[in-house]
Amino acid sequence: MKVVRMDADPSEVYRPEAGAEHGKLKTDYRNYTAGPLLDRVYNTYLLMHTHQTVDFVRKKGAEYGACAQRRMSIMEALDLLDNVVDESDPDVDFPNSYHAYQTAEGIRRAHPDKDWFQLVGLLHDMGKILALAGEPQWAVVGDTFPVGCRVQESVVFSDSTFHDNPDTENPLYNTQYGIYQPRCGLANVLMSWGHDEYMHQVMKFNNFALPQEAFYMIRFHSFYPWHTGGDYMHLCSNEDLRMLAWVKEFNKFDLYTKCEDLPDVTQLKPYYQSLIDKYCPGQLCW
Numbered sequence: 001m002k003v004v005r006m007d008a009d010p011s012e013v014y015r016p017e018a019g020a021e022h023g024k025l026k027t028d029y030r031n032y033t034a035g036p037l038l039d040r041v042y043n044t045y046l047l048m049h050t051h052q053t054v055d056f057v058r059k060k061g062a063e064y065g066a067c068a069q070r071r072m073s074i075m076e077a078l079d080l081l082d083n084v085v086d087e088s089d090p091d092v093d094f095p096n097s098y099h100a101y102q103t104a105e106g107i108r109r110a111h112p113d114k115d116w117f118q119l120v121g122l123l124h125d126m127g128k129i130l131a132l133a134g135e136p137q138w139a140v141v142g143d144t145f146p147v148g149c150r151v152q153e154s155v156v157f158s159d160s161t162f163h164d165n166p167d168t169e170n171p172l173y174n175t176q177y178g179i180y181q182p183r184c185g186l187a188n189v190l191m192s193w194g195h196d197e198y199m200h201q202v203m204k205f206n207n208f209a210l211p212q213e214a215f216y217m218i219r220f221h222s223f224y225p226w227h228t229g230g231d232y233m234h235l236c237s238n239e240d241l242r243m244l245a246w247v248k249e250f251n252k253f254d255l256y257t258k259c260e261d262l263p264d265v266t267q268l269k270p271y272y273q274s275l276i277d278k279y280c281p282g283q284l285c286w
Contacts, residue, residue: 088142127195149178154229
């Protein structure tokens, strides 16, 4: 894999913008107590938290780990996201392809010197094409969390959606560490299955020429209980804690660029195609 030299820790350089973006206060994002989409969001998480078990995650990892489903380019996969609306997202109700460009453009404005980072913005939700391959949305979208250990409080709806998950009654899985060792590292943790895990596998299988920071951002951008809730630190290695600053930096663009002002995709495509050609060209295995 190509090695890309990194600059200073972003937590020492960049700070989240204050105030509001697109006329919406930052405190209004990720509202899981009220809103027109709340019933849809809650039902998606209820199914997710009922069925995401250790056995299920291992099964899906094995099913998709060989990336033998199909071959296509990044841009072809991105076009497929025109047909995906994330049923776990309380903030938007438009196709995920637009969100990809919104995120990438937000990063491009703030980090014009880091084209690899901009590309991560475009790629980060591409794993949601699983929803077009017959997977239910609860196995594709939403916040992620480790399976095989006790669910932490900052997991969305944790107090009302896990009552039918069999792992919560299994003494192997329902303690603080469960099947893991202290500070074992997130690379050794089974995360709930979804678009993050799938896209991370695709990137590794196809040897994307991106830095390790990019792989962390893709795999853990939906791990809100960690990067925002501050939970699961007892499982983290020193490397995880170092990478946390980069995941946080990515998160502010993933979250706060969401708005109904949709980008002109036709105008943006040539630039992002050039980044694809640089870091992950051609027909890829999915």
